[in-house]
Amino acid sequence: MSRALMIQGTGSNVGKSMLVAGLCRAARRRGLSVAPFKPQNMSNNAAVTADGGEIGRAQALQAVAAGLPRHTDMNPVLLKPETDTGAQVIVQGRRLTTVRARDYARLKPQLLEKVLESFQRLKAAHDLVLVEGAGSPAEVNLRAGDIANMGFARAADVPVVLAGDIDRGGVIAQIVGTQAVIDPEDAALIGGFIVNRFRGDPTLFADGYRLIEAHTGWRGFGVCPWFDGAWRLPAEDALDLRGGRGEGLHIVCLRLSRIANFDDLDPLAAEPGVRLTMLGPGQALPGDTDVAIIPGTKSTGGDLAYLRAQGWDVDLAAHARRGGHVLGICGGYQMLGSEVADPHGVEGAPGADPGLGLLDVSTTMSADKRLTEVRATHAATGLPFDGYEIHMGMTDGPDRARPFGYVDGEPEGAVSADGRIAGSYLHGMFTDDAFRASWLAGFGVTSEAGYGAGVEATLDALADHLEAHLDVDGMLALAR
Structure with a gap:
């Protein structure tokens, strides 16, 4: 039976894309047929797919990690900013329209059907779908009509692991604060958390880690140190x-x-x-x-x-x-x-x-x-x-x-x-x-x-890194 798991973050650029790429490789090494998925992405760094469309570069890298050709279903909604207030909207690989940011909110509910359609196709074809959120579920002002985080997770009934970025500081407030502001039904989908991008000795954060567990009631899946090889992988931002x-x-x-x-x-x-x-x-x-x-x-x-x-x-x-x-x-x-x-x-x-x-x-x-x-x-x-x-x-x-x-x-x-x-x-x-x-x-x-071989080796090293510091088996067991 196919399963799915979603990695959401306490903010943008907290390492979600890298976590999903590493988990794709780890799942693949377990003999699973795994596919990446991001309901909505915003990036001008796109990749052309085998079916003649375009997706975000992060999903293209995750496809490499999963050993799959790129496909438009992996990123059904891609926003490509053209100005400070407007973006081109790509749906299932093809340009739909160009909208101003204020008008996109009215368009989003119409896109959920396409998002779920792509997700279900991937889920039917693979053992596991690893989903990447966008931005943060704590952006509750954007919750109505959301298709990128909890709006998608609720519609597709996908459990969530929340990743916080300790390198930015305030990771306790990031994670505890997220639980405090989101809807209780959204919070119920979160099965645990990750503290990402730690520099130094992770044991020094033991008290903070236990404090997050105590305040949220969520299970901790580990503290992940900074991955030094990240620069060898294509950046999306x-x-x-x-x-x-x-x-x-x-x-x-x-x-x-x-x-x-x-x-x-x-x-x-x-x-x-x-x-x-x-x-x-x-x-x-x-x-x-x-x-x-x-x-x-x-x-x-x-x-x-x-x-x-x-x-x-x-x-x-x-x-x-x-x-x-x-x-x-x-x-x-x-x-x-x-x-x-x-x-x-x-x-x-x-x-x-x-x-x-x-x-x-x-x-x-x-x-x-x-x-x-x-x-x-x-x-x-x-x-x-x-x-x-x-x-x-x-x-x-x-x-x-x-x-x-x-x-x-x-x-x-x-x-x-x-x-x-x-x-x-x-x-x-x-x-x-x-x-x-x-x-x-x-x-x-x-x-x-050797660039391609270097990317493959770095993805293997990333999977090793996650296996060494996170409870990967526990996270994959959470998938449903």
């Missing part, structure tokens, strides 16, 4: 982006305000011969930059204005004049051209904005979104690699005569006449070890990291 730990080739990525699919950079950050810098607002492009990367974005026009506001357009032009290299990926590729036109107002008010002018191409935005996994060939080296496309708009112009690569025999992307400026719609290219090694070799860097 742009706030978690950090530079690499290597030295050598200096790659600088612009941290755009709506940066999307930034896991493109993870394989580069893992390379010992690469120094990756994530350039924040107000920071100038370093003079020793070898390669500047303009990443994907959820709003090309908005982030083009943001880029100019930081003075990065001037920095990139000077970098190019000095003979530096620039790579634009997806929205970054669109920015490299002479113009980004949006005649139908897909991203905002209809109009056109001048691009950076580093490539002789121009882009016209359209409402049609291309979502597909691809097998591409790099034009310069002839090397094949796997990637994916997830974008709106079409780009064309004279520099397309020098493509970055080929997909199904058709040219893709563009390269400048001197070969130093390149743009491509292809995400995920650096995940391919052979392609990444060849690309880095062009800069005199020897690749030393």
Whole structure:
């Protein structure tokens, strides 16, 4: 009989995604067919699925941990912020609409049916479904119509383990306070708690742990120390982006305000011969930059204005004049051209904005979104690699005569006449070890990291970590 268990958190970014990934791997090693599930996610870092849709990157990583191909049922509602007050709503992998935050509350009750439909399909196909909440059940002002936490748990009758983050401080208040403010019927679904991200000797928190048990009546499933290998796994939140730990080739990525699919950079950050810098607002492009990367974005026009506001357009032009290299990926590729036109107002008010002018191409935005996994060939080296496309708009112009690569025999992307400026719609290219090694070799860097194997090894280490510090068997026994 299929069972399910939900990990909720006392707040955002308390480690829920990592806990679910580790538990997926632990359950898989027990011989269970396990699938991850997140009813509602908010992230611009999406992954293309085998069934031609998109889900949050955390669920893509959890699918790897579970040994499954990515599927849209794993994250039936994905919110992709386009502005500070509005987001694109993706339902079962496809764009439904774009709404303002104040209007989304009225839409949520209509989405619960789709959420439960996806959940039931996963539950019917697997022994165990491990569910990740979003934000916190303590956000009781959002409880009406909730589909992300207790609203889903109650509708699907899924037991909950609540995770608190001691690294933030106040974990006793986080957990006890959650019980104090939520509805008693919601609290009855919580079967226990985890104290996550402890630094130091966990026995020093013994009194606090017992105090939580006494005040809540909930069972404690353990104190989990900080997992040092977390940086080796793809981050979903742009706030978690950090530079690499290597030295050598200096790659600088612009941290755009709506940066999307930034896991493109993870394989580069893992390379010992690469120094990756994530350039924040107000920071100038370093003079020793070898390669500047303009990443994907959820709003090309908005982030083009943001880029100019930081003075990065001037920095990139000077970098190019000095003979530096620039790579634009997806929205970054669109920015490299002479113009980004949006005649139908897909991203905002209809109009056109001048691009950076580093490539002789121009882009016209359209409402049609291309979502597909691809097998591409790099034009310069002839090397094949796997990637994916997830974008709106079409780009064309004279520099397309020098493509970055080929997909199904058709040219893709563009390269400048001197070969130093390149743009491509292809995400995920650096995940391919052979392609990444060849690309880095062009800069005199020897690749030393097997990225996919490293992710697998880190997921195994994460499962070992949870097994050593938490009552994993007890949590899985709670599932129903």
